Amino acid sequence: MIFRRRDGFSHADRARIVLAILFAVLVFLPFLWALRLSIQQTHSTYVSLLPGRDDITIANFTQLLTDAVFLRWILNSVIFATSVTLGNIVFAPLAGYALAKRRLPGSNFLFLFVIAMWILPYQVTLIPLFIGLSRAGLVNTFPGLILPLIVDPLAVLLMRQFMVSIPATYEEAAIIDGCNRLQSFFRITLPMSTAAIMVVSVTIFMFAWGDLILPLVLTNSERMTVLTVGVAQFSFGDFTDWGRTMAAAIIGSVPTILLFLVLNKYFFRGIVIGEGIKG
Amino acid sequence: MANTTLRTRNTIIDGAFLLPALLLLVVFRLLPGMFTAIASFTKWPVIGSPEFIGLANFRTLIEDTHFHQALFNTLHYSAMLIPVLVAGSLALALFIVSFVRAQAALKMIHYLPMVIPLSITAVIWKVGIYSPFGAVNQILSELGMQQIQFLRADYARQSIALTMVWRQLGFWALMYIAGLSGIPRSFYESAVVDGATYVQRFFFITWPLLKPVTLLVTILTTIASFRVFGIVYAMTGGGPSGATKTLLYYSYELGWQDFRMGYGSTVAFVFLLIVLALNAVQRWLIGDSNDL
Numbered sequence: 001m002i003f004r005r006r007d008g009f010s011h012a013d014r015a016r017i018v019l020a021i022l023f024a025v026l027v028f029l030p031f032l033w034a035l036r037l038s039i040q041q042t043h044s045t046y047v048s049l050l051p052g053r054d055d056i057t058i059a060n061f062t063q064l065l066t067d068a069v070f071l072r073w074i075l076n077s078v079i080f081a082t083s084v085t086l087g088n089i090v091f092a093p094l095a096g097y098a099l100a101k102r103r104l105p106g107s108n109f110l111f112l113f114v115i116a117m118w119i120l121p122y123q124v125t126l127i128p129l130f131i132g133l134s135r136a137g138l139v140n141t142f143p144g145l146i147l148p149l150i151v152d153p154l155a156v157l158l159m160r161q162f163m164v165s166i167p168a169t170y171e172e173a174a175i176i177d178g179c180n181r182l183q184s185f186f187r188i189t190l191p192m193s194t195a196a197i198m199v200v201s202v203t204i205f206m207f208a209w210g211d212l213i214l215p216l217v218l219t220n221s222e223r224m225t226v227l228t229v230g231v232a233q234f235s236f237g238d239f240t241d242w243g244r245t246m247a248a249a250i251i252g253s254v255p256t257i258l259l260f261l262v263l264n265k266y267f268f269r270g271i272v273i274g275e276g277i278k279g
Numbered sequence: 280m281a282n283t284t285l286r287t288r289n290t291i292i293d294g295a296f297l298l299p300a301l302l303l304l305v306v307f308r309l310l311p312g313m314f315t316a317i318a319s320f321t322k323w324p325v326i327g328s329p330e331f332i333g334l335a336n337f338r339t340l341i342e343d344t345h346f347h348q349a350l351f352n353t354l355h356y357s358a359m360l361i362p363v364l365v366a367g368s369l370a371l372a373l374f375i376v377s378f379v380r381a382q383a384a385l386k387m388i389h390y391l392p393m394v395i396p397l398s399i400t401a402v403i404w405k406v407g408i409y410s411p412f413g414a415v416n417q418i419l420s421e422l423g424m425q426q427i428q429f430l431r432a433d434y435a436r437q438s439i440a441l442t443m444v445w446r447q448l449g450f451w452a453l454m455y456i457a458g459l460s461g462i463p464r465s466f467y468e469s470a471v472v473d474g475a476t477y478v479q480r481f482f483f484i485t486w487p488l489l490k491p492v493t494l495l496v497t498i499l500t501t502i503a504s505f506r507v508f509g510i511v512y513a514m515t516g517g518g519p520s521g522a523t524k525t526l527l528y529y530s531y532e533l534g535w536q537d538f539r540m541g542y543g544s545t546v547a548f549v550f551l552l553i554v555l556a557l558n559a560v561q562r563w564l565i566g567d568s569n570d571l
Contacts, residue, residue, distance in 0.1 A: 016377065023371075024388050030400075030445070033407040033414040047412045049421065095300035098293040105290070110297065117308045119558050121506060123527055124547040125311035127318060127534050132311065151303040181292050210396030212509040217535055232398040232513035235405055242406050249402050253395045260394040264387055267394075271450075272457050 038246040047242075060247035069222070070230070070248065077227040077252075080145055080215065081208040087150030088204045089197060093190060095151070096159025100166075111160070118153035126217050133218060140221045148218075149208060155200045158270070162196035163189060199270040202263050206256050227252045312551070319548040323541035336545040346546065348521050349529040352436060356525065357504040359440040364500045365493065367448050372455035373485070386456065389449025397446070401513035404442045405430070409514075432522040435515055439523055442510060447503070451496050458492035459485070498561040502554060526550045 009017070038060055040051045064070045098104060099111050129148060130139065138144030166189060174184040215226040231252050234245045260267060319336055321329035340346050375385045392400065407413055409429035416426040429438040462484065470480050508527045511517055517524035517532065524532070527550060533543035 016374075019374070020378065020381065020385060023374075024385075027388055027392060027445070027449070029414060030403050030407050034403045037407060037412070047417050049417060091300045091303070094296035098297035101289075101293055103286075103289050104293050104297065110301070113301075114304070117304045119555070120308060120312050121551065121554055122308065123506065123508065123530075124315050124551045125308060126531075127540050127544050127547065128311040128314035129307065130534075131540070147303070148307040151300045151307075153304065153308070156300060181289060185292075206394065210398070212396075212398045212512060213531070216512070217531070228396050228398045228509075231402055232509075235402045235513070236516070240406055240410065242410070242412050245402060245406050249399045249406075252399045256394045256396065257391070260387075260391065264390070267390065268386070268453065271453050 034246040034249055037242050038250055040243055042241045042243040060243045061251070064244065064247055064251060072223065073225050073227045073230040074251075076224060077209060079142060080226055081205050083142070083146045084149045084152075084208040085201055085205045087146065088152055088155040088200055091151045092155035092159045092200055093163075093193060093197060095156045096161075096163055097185060097189060099156070099160040100163035114153050114156050114160075118157060122148070123213055126213070130217055140219050140224050142224075145215060145218050145224070148214065149211075152204055152207070155204055158200055158203070159193065159196055162193055162199075166192055195266070195269065198263065198266040202259060202266045203270050205259065209256055315544045315547050315551070318541055318544035321541040321544075323539070323544070325538040325540055329541060332541070336542050339542065340545060340549065345521065345524075345529060349524045349526050349546075352521075352523060353505060353507070353525045355436055356440060356443075356507050357501060359437065360443055360504040361497060361500050363440075363444055364447055364451055365497050367444065368451035368496065369455050369489070369493070371448060371452040372459060373481075375452060376456055376459055386449075386453060389452060391449070392446045393450045395446075397509040398513040400442065400446055401510040404438075404445075405514045408442075409438055430515055430519070432519045435519065435523045439507070439510055439514060442514070443504075443507070447500070451500065454496055455489065455492055458489050462488050494561070494564050498557060498564070501557055505550070505554060505557070526553075 036049075036051065037047065039057060040047075040055045041057060041059055095114075099107065099114065102108075104110060125148075133139050133144045133148075136144075138147075170188050170192065171184045174188045175181070179187060210228060212228045212232065215224075215229050219225065219229075231245075231248050234241075234248055318329055320331060320333060322332045322335070323329035371389065375382060375389065378385055395403075408415055410416070411426055413429075415429075419426055428434070466484050466488075467480055470484060475483070505525075506527060507525045508531070511523050511525060511528050512531075515523045517528050526546060530543050530546040530550065533539045533546060537543075
């Protein structure tokens with residue numbers, strides 16, 4: 001038969017599809033098992049592959065979501081991640097614009113400085129940062145947690161990279177029409193950069209929501225614990241309440257997974273813009 | 280004249296736009312970074328002020344078996360992760376682009392692990408896969424076979440590396456897919472006309488044209504493998520007996536568990552020098568393009 005039926009698959013196609021499904025199963029396996037563990041209350045070290053009908057319960061989730069300590073972790077993570085994201089949305093487009101225009105004296109040096117700050121791993125700044133913030137009385141406070149990340153050099157570079165690609169003619173046209181420089185930025189360049197701002201938002205939010213080391217070293221009180229630190233410490237010690245731990249892990253992953261499902265095109269576009277930053 | 284005032288006004292506006300970000304970067308990145316370099320030459324107990332002791336910390340470093348182990352572990356992570364991530368993500372990228380209708384869905388599926396916070400991924404793998412009640416061990420039990428202790432000293436680094444591969448493979452594959460989309464279709468079409476096989480098309484078109492992406496992925500995965508921290512903290516706490524500890528983790532331990540701020544800074548400083556050296560290699564290999 002020369003012509004395949006429209007929905008017909010060759011043997012090679014079938015093999016590829018089976019392989020694709022196998023890979024997807026490998027990606028999902030840890031989630032699926034986490035889900036399976038989370039819907040049963042911990043009572044033994046033996047776990048059947050599927051829970052018995054009587055064992056299925058959402059008690060782990062309801063207990064966590066009514067537990068004041070756990071809710072406090074969620075609230076802390078929300079405050080931390082959204083403040084860091086908002087800070088970057090305010091500062092990065094402004095700085096990125098100034099760098100893209102290259103009108104400042106020493107603009108090349110300033111650009112290289114931001115690249116250098118991006119290359120500098122922030123993990124090596126932690127000891128002096130901790131000492132400085134504790135002298136300023138900012139350890140265990142939200143300002144102390146948020147300020148070190150409020151301008152991420154990567155966000156500035158992403159904005160600059162995007163704004164360089166906007167032709168100058170748009171702003172020139174606006175100025176001929178009577179806009180001043182500020183208006184031409186706020187009415188033309190900024191609205192045109194919405195996609196890049198979205199890329200920065202999802203990138204920074206994901207990063208801040210998942211950050212562990214900074215909250216770990218800059219907070220040490222129960223009241224300031226964020227979700228990533230709290231959930232990690234859930235699984236410490238000899239006995240693991242696997243049902244509750246997995247329920248907590250699932251709740252902690254939901255915000256970023258939802259964000260990804262809704263805004264996935266900005267995640268992918270970030271890779272393309274990011275690929276240009278070879279630093 | 281009008282031109283000069285316009286230029287001045289532009290300078291003022293641009294300066295005002297850049298200044299806040301610049302100040303924050305100086306205060307929260309540059310100064311602490313420089314201070315780490317300085318502090319690495321001091322003895323600095325957490326209560327009290329740093330005392331300059333010259334190169335003593337670096338001499339300690341050379342004889343410190345914990346440092347040797349952390350350095351060895353870090354290099355071992357790199358040796359495991361870099362080849363697997365680079366070759367694996369290229370293979371995955373080629374596999375994904377071979378699908379037409381399912382491509383978007385496959386991209387999303389394989390990016391998904393990257394979306395989950397790292398420390399939570401570590402907990403899911405620790406409890407859900409590697410523990411006695413993890414998926415693998417429960418299946419082994421069902422089959423009447425002996426359980427595997429994934430996180431004991433002689434497997435722990437491999438187990439952590441496996442989780443890292445699971446997390447990152449799809450992300451780097453998307454990097455390759457972005458690179459693949461830049462190769463003109465006509466190259467492949469004329470190769471097919473000339474009778475080139477799939478393998479020939481890969482080695483004569485895809486591989487050479489993807490070389491910049493391969494270099495980029497290699498360097499970025501190298502840097503990522505040096506920065507391993509969160510997964511170690513959440514999964515093993517550096518143990519058992521230091522088997523999974525990295526340079527970064529050791530620096531954290533010195534600073535926040537032993538309160539040796541000076542020596543902790545020395546380890547962080549050495550880590551910084553390694554990352555900077557890797558960046559220099561990257562610039563040298565890829566070429567220092569000024570268009571960022």
